[in-house]
Amino acid sequence: MSLRLGFVPSLLVSSAKMGKEILKTRDLQFCSGPALVGQQKLSYNGLDLAFSPYDEYWREIRKICVIHLFNCNRGQNFRPIEKTKFRE
Structure with missing residues (x-):
């Protein structure tokens, strides 16, 4: 699920399996704050x-x-x- 917290777009992942898959394939996009x-x-x-x-x-x-x-x-x-x- 994609959320917008103020001006910051955020991604909400509901399961550990999906979170692991996202961080495995898209880690460079999510590693910087x-x-x-x-x-x-x-x-x-x-x-x-x-x-x-x-x-x-x-x-x-x-x-x-x-x-x-x-x-x-x-x-x-x-x-x-x-x-x-x-x-x-």
Whole structure:
């Protein structure tokens, strides 16, 4: 069922089987949320990882974050700081 919530067109799926089928075949159309004005202002016009639409830019930013920020070595670098912080 297609709904219109204000200015945002929405899709309502009534069964899990149909939802799985839609996300399997049309996942690229549904993986990005709407670009809201507040999000755009807070995220430098959608240039951060959380609010940017799924495209080539998002994949590149995610790759950079995984390689350089969210790796085990980076976490181990902060281990001495965590130990001194929690001792106090």
